[in-house]
Amino acid sequence: MKFLNLALFLGSSSAFMPHVHYTTRHKTQLYMGLFDDLKLIFSDEGKKNKAEYEEQQKIEQEEAQRMVMERRRNPEKMQRYEEEVKSRRLQLESDTRAWDFQREASGADPLDKWTELRAAGVIKAGDDIERDPTSSRLGSEGLQEIRTDDKLPYVEKGYVDEDADVMGNLKKMFGKKK
Numbered sequence: 001m002k003f004l005n006l007a008l009f010l011g012s013s014s015a016f017m018p019h020v021h022y023t024t025r026h027k028t029q030l031y032m033g034l035f036d037d038l039k040l041i042f043s044d045e046g047k048k049n050k051a052e053y054e055e056q057q058k059i060e061q062e063e064a065q066r067m068v069m070e071r072r073r074n075p076e077k078m079q080r081y082e083e084e085v086k087s088r089r090l091q092l093e094s095d096t097r098a099w100d101f102q103r104e105a106s107g108a109d110p111l112d113k114w115t116e117l118r119a120a121g122v123i124k125a126g127d128d129i130e131r132d133p134t135s136s137r138l139g140s141e142g143l144q145e146i147r148t149d150d151k152l153p154y155v156e157k158g159y160v161d162e163d164a165d166v167m168g169n170l171k172k173m174f175g176k177k178k
Contacts, residue, residue: 098117098122098123099123099151101113101114101117101153102153102154102155102156102157103156110153110154110157111153111154113153114152114153123151124151125148125151125152126148126151129144129146129148129151130144130145131143131144132144132145
């Protein structure tokens with residue numbers, strides 16, 4: 001009885017049958033992004049590209065390691081390297097000190113000092129900072145390599161928009177009114 005019910009159910013159900021269409025149209029292949037990317041990654045071409053990339057990375061890392069070892073063995077090169085590092089650190093410290101006006105509590109407007117330092121070329125902000133030309137698309141000038149929001153005059157002043165307190169506003173809206 002169970003077999004007969006199953007046979008009748010499967011026989012009358014078209015859900016388990018392959019659906020065949022006979023058309024004369026030409027078939028075009030649709031690329032859907034992620035799955036096609038995965039096909040490329042795991043294809044022979046993708047495996048070859050990955051192997052080439054890994055080999056190039058290995059060569060670059062070996063070269064960097066060789067330079068480090070050579071520098072450690074040669075006292076003159078090590079001294080020159082240490083001087084370059086010290087010079088870079090002093091430059092970074094000097095650049096950082098230029099932004100101390102943002103944290104001053106003197107009551108003076110930081111915009112005045114910011115404008116003065118920017119005009120003198122001591123600090124760079126906005127369009128003064130070099131952009132990456134390879135990232136310019138659709139009218140964009142390109143991306144910058146550093147954060148730019150901390151290069152503005154009022155970044156350390158702690159302004160808080162009182163209307164931005166979403167939870168406080170919700171409490172006011174639904175809370176008890178006195």
